[in-house]
Amino acid sequence: MSEPHRAIGWKYDLPAIHAPSLVKPGMADLDPPPNHVDEIAIEIPRPPLKLRGLSLITGTITLIATTSITAAAIYYNFFLATRADLEFIALFLGANIMAILLLAPYIRMDIEQPRDEPIRFNRQRRKVYFYQYKTDLFHPFSIKRWGIKPVVYDWDDLTAEAYRLYAPMGYGGLMEKVMISICKPGTNEVIDRVLFADSIETGEQYWAIVRLFMQQGPEALPDFVHSPWDWNEGVHSNPFDQRAPKVQWPAEMDLESRTAPPEEHR
Known part of the structure; x- marks a missing residue:
């Protein structure tokens, strides 16, 4: 079987989902920590914008x-x-x-992107739920191509990948990120690739936490130093963050991602 295709800037894969995961130094001090942890699921934050409002102001x-x-x-x-x-x-x-045409997509993202794009890992169902805001730079005024479009994948089909590349100077030079690639079941054909974290260090910590939870349950996790951030109701220092859309999962997916499957499906 051929190796999965990797995107430009790929450096290495993070440990596989079945590789043993241990509590690492500094893991308890992760900020922000997971949004929520219980016996069934863990939710990892994924704030999309570090400086909301910049594109809106300069673009306008x-x-x-x-x-x-x-x-x-x-x-x-x-x-x-x-x-x-x-x-x-x-x-x-x-x-x-x-x-x-060039500025409209970035202005729209500044206005419409939610405060957080969390990922839920359901240990009982072995499913992963991605709350995603989709964009299309080539169709800045499209309704169908933009908006909240959550997806769900099997935990067993996920691979975490570290990327590092140098972008043009206007983007800050060195760019790091951790992506999650999803393969078609039973193959190495990548069918989707989504952002997991915007830095390798943070991505490695979250990935270790998620693997630890999926393998051993919430009892194996450290006691996090920082309190979870309420992305919907928290007091944001940036006024543009205060007016950003709140996270609102589709009702059916919200229920499924937080509950265990019926007994007959286990």
């Missing part, structure tokens, strides 16, 4: 500026100039439309 200012300049250019050509320069007008209109 840029669009106002480009639109104003375009409007002024059109007004000058049609009402003040001796002869309208259609090529000049087309150039400004094209630049304005391009700015809208």
Whole structure:
């Protein structure tokens, strides 16, 4: 069987789901800790934006500026100039439309992305539930391609992967993340890949915690130093976070992800 395909920037795989997991130094001091832990499931936080509002502010200012300049250019050509320069007008209109198409997706993400995109690992069902906000940069105004679209996968089909790559300077240079790839059952064909953590160190700690929980249960976890953060009702220092959409699981998935299967299915 061939090896699973890895994306650009892949460095190594984290320990497999069945590899023994132990309590590591610093694990108890993880901040933020899991959102919730009980006998059935553990929920890991996944805040999507570190600085919400930046794209909204800068993008809006840029669009106002480009639109104003375009409007002024059109007004000058049609009402003040001796002869309208259609090529000049087309150039400004094209630049304005391009700015809208480039900036609109990031402004929309700033407004619509939820406060958290948690992942629930159900030990009894051996299922993993991802609360996800989907985006499509090439269709910034689409309704179907954007929005909350949770997915569920089997625990046995998951692999955690560490990625490290250098991005353009505007993105801060070195970028690290841990992704979870999902393979088609019984094969190495990757059918999906989702973000697990935005740093390798944090991702390794969460992955060790999740594996420990799935293998041995909540009793094996350390006593976390920090209290879980209430992402929906907590007091956020950033005013844009305070106005972000709250996490709201679909009712059926919410119930399933927090409960054990009926006795006949165990």
